[in-house]
Amino acid sequence: GNSVTQMEGPVTLSEEAFLTINCTYTATGYPSLFWYVQYPGEGLQLLLKATKADDKGSNKGFEATYRKETTSFHLEKGSVQVSDSAVYFCALSVDTGGFKTIFGAGTRLFVKA
Amino acid sequence: GAGVSQSPRYKVAKRGQDVALRCDPISGHVSLFWYQQALGQGPEFLTYFQNEAQLDKSGLPSDRFFAERPEGSVSTLKIQRTQQEDSAVYLCASSPGVNQPQHFGDGTRLSIL
Numbered sequence: 001g002n003s004v005t006q007m008e009g010p011v012t013l014s015e016e017a018f019l020t021i022n023c024t025y026t027a028t029g030y031p032s033l034f035w036y037v038q039y040p041g042e043g044l045q046l047l048l049k050a051t052k053a054d055d056k057g058s059n060k061g062f063e064a065t066y067r068k069e070t071t072s073f074h075l076e077k078g079s080v081q082v083s084d085s086a087v088y089f090c091a092l093s094v095d096t097g098g099f100k101t102i103f104g105a106g107t108r109l110f111v112k113a
Numbered sequence: 114g115a116g117v118s119q120s121p122r123y124k125v126a127k128r129g130q131d132v133a134l135r136c137d138p139i140s141g142h143v144s145l146f147w148y149q150q151a152l153g154q155g156p157e158f159l160t161y162f163q164n165e166a167q168l169d170k171s172g173l174p175s176d177r178f179f180a181e182r183p184e185g186s187v188s189t190l191k192i193q194r195t196q197q198e199d200s201a202v203y204l205c206a207s208s209p210g211v212n213q214p215q216h217f218g219d220g221t222r223l224s225i226l
Contacts, residue, residue, distance in 0.1 A: 004155075032212055043117075044156070044204065044217040051212075089155050093212060100169055101146065101215065103155030 138207030
């Protein structure tokens with residue numbers, strides 16, 4: 001079946017530190033991969049996406065590369081800010097007749113000044 | 114422009130009561146999704162509409178859950194004979210078409226006493 005596994009949180013970093021949040025997936029077919037972010041008190045919003053192998057999604061200094069050989073889509077940022085504190089969700093969608101989206105459990109990030 | 118709007122934001126009901134949750138998607142969005150999000154977890158897929166057609170309802174946990182989108186715009190998720198385990202945040206999302214990034218509402222937090 002289809003599933004997403006991401007590293008457990010919380011992750012606590014100091015400002016300007018390097019961030020990696022690991023995400024691996026299992027899927028039948030050829031999934032599209034997404035990272036969504038939920039800032040405190042706000043709804044889920046798309047951060048970045050990649051639709052095929054070796055694609056790199058990027059936005060707001062965050063990047064993730066679709067690695068088919070390792071079935072991974074790790075999220076990275078070179079220098080985090082306090083304003084990046086949020087919950088990050090890795091997700092995939094596959095055309096199973098409905099493009100159901102499967103989310104990981106989420107990783108909470110705290111960035112200290 | 115207006116985003117996805119959900120109402121009510123909060124709903125408290127006694128066990129055994131029926132509830133109805135409303136979702137107003139972004140105008141013109143073809144695809145509409147409902148998710149259930151338990152505390153500390155990622156959203157779990159419930160059902161998917163393409164226009165007025167319910168193409169996937171495999172995530173609905175029981176026959177007490179029913180969703181409709183009769184005119185291809187507003188959608189209602191109904192839960193009959195509510196139980197305590199139905200307590201969660203119910204998220205609605207819409208997208209312009211198949212396999213496009215989803216835009217999420219702020220959710221309805223349902224508490225069953």
